[in-house]
Amino acid sequence: MVAMLGLRCAGVLLAVFAGVAGCQQSSSSGSQSPDRKPSSSGPSGYGAVFLAVDECGSRGRETFTEVSCTSERAAARVIARYDGKVTEGPACPARTDFVLHISEGRPTGDENGDGEVPRGYACMRNLELPHPGDPGGGGGPRTVVGDCVYSAGEGEVRETACDGSGTNAPEYRVTSAVPERALCPAATQLYVSLGGKNPVGCAVRM
Template sequence: MRSSPGTVCVLAVLVTALSAGCQSAPGTLGGNGGPGGGRTAAVSPSPLRTSGYGAVFLGVDECSSFGRTSFTEVSCDGERAAARVVARHDGTVRDGPRCPATTDFVLHIGEQRPASGEDGKGGDAAVPRGYACMRNLQPPHPGDPGGGGGPRTIVGDCVRGLDDGRVRETACDGEGERRPEYRVTDAVDARSECPASTTLYVRLGGGTPVGCAEPL
């Protein structure tokens, strides 16, 4: 990027907006407070259908299919398997643990109560409200560094500025909708620990909540 008065002004606006703790809307980054960061790459439509492949619906190391109207738990050895659960938590993304750094997308699982049998003693086991952190079985992996997606922003990811002062993650290879403008080079505890070349601070959350980003 060329250094010019206009460029410096734009950077100042971005840094100020991020330091003020702007709230991230779906699809944007810069306020990654929950386990899924500022957004989730995919939200499951309703309903999620169980299939009895494990004691816990979509438990760790179990697999799901991809569907337009629902996601189904399937055998990981089957041809319909598309993604594997790398972490599974009850509750909501906002209040629960963060997904692993290279999670590709998050499935939100609504509570499902057991169906009553003819004898009134109930049928299937209940599924509590929760979320599953998913990793595609085959590339692409948007959650990888520079992949342009995933629920978290991590070192190696690229972002571009939005008109309202927030930033959005985009693929570092420039294959996304817009070309990247900055790359996150470090994750640190405080801004003072960022390299001198840092021109943008991105809120990452977690143990090292400050992302140091440099212009591309």
């Protein structure tokens, strides 16, 4: 059975650029690739494809096992699934709570009977609160409008919960996302690299 955990998504490192510096794309955002296809475009039913879209899994200490979504063990649901490496494929949806990295393996049963599950990644959404991927939640693989950040060193910030429940207090909130820095509102005090179609996050001090 194949299961790999890749749950370190909260507190994604972001590049910050103030003054005359330009914005650079955050490595956590990932640009969309038009020729990359999801490995499963819709729900397949429990067990038909390993962790396909709309299927669920239970979280263990070092593994993540596929279970029925009606199971008491179900912890999170797959909202998108892609083949290949997360650094080379499409970005997960903004509401993703964490990314599950799936390695090649030889389970006792699989979707086509060849004994292998292809390498890929699943974008997961918790079935219950908390949802760190929501705006202001303090985590998730992407930083979006509504998220808060704190200074984590020279020229860098990290995401944290806007309600102050995280280890670090929020210092800035991302209020909008625009294609280029010049389009940020005049009140902007910090520029945060978000990636995607609108890669510049315009943030103000809280």
